[in-house]
Amino acid sequence: MTKAILESVLTCPHCGHSKEETMxxxxxxxxxxxxxxEVVLRPKTGDxxxxxxxxxxxxxPIQLDHPCCG
Structure with a gap:
């Protein structure tokens, strides 16, 4: 059984700040x-x-090809 990777680095498109977060x-x-x-990021259309x-x-869920909340 495949496991999802839970760590991801988020990068702000406004200022370029990056931080590793646990999903x-x-x-x-x-x-x-x-x-x-301090900009509040929201998902892009379709994400x-x-x-x-x-x-x-x-x-x-997307990594594991399962239905997601969106």
């Missing part, structure tokens, strides 16, 4: 406040969460 496995994360510029839009890894 939740039980819910999509729709909002993320950038520590660099279920901020990790799918701005992270180095897609969220666990």
């Amino acid at each position: 939740p496995t039980d819910a999509c994360q729709f909002y993320y406040a950038c520590e660099g510029c 279920c969460c901020v990790f799918c839009s701005y992270g180095t890894m897609k969220c666990p």
Whole structure:
């Protein structure tokens, strides 16, 4: 059985600040406040969460080809 990678580096498209975060496995994360510029990131159109839009890894359900919250 394949396991999802839970660590992803989020990069703010506004200021370029990057930070490694642990993704939740039980819910999509729709909002993320950038520590660099304090902009609240939201998923891009068609993405279920901020990790799918701005992270180095897609969220666990997408990695495992399972239905997601979005």
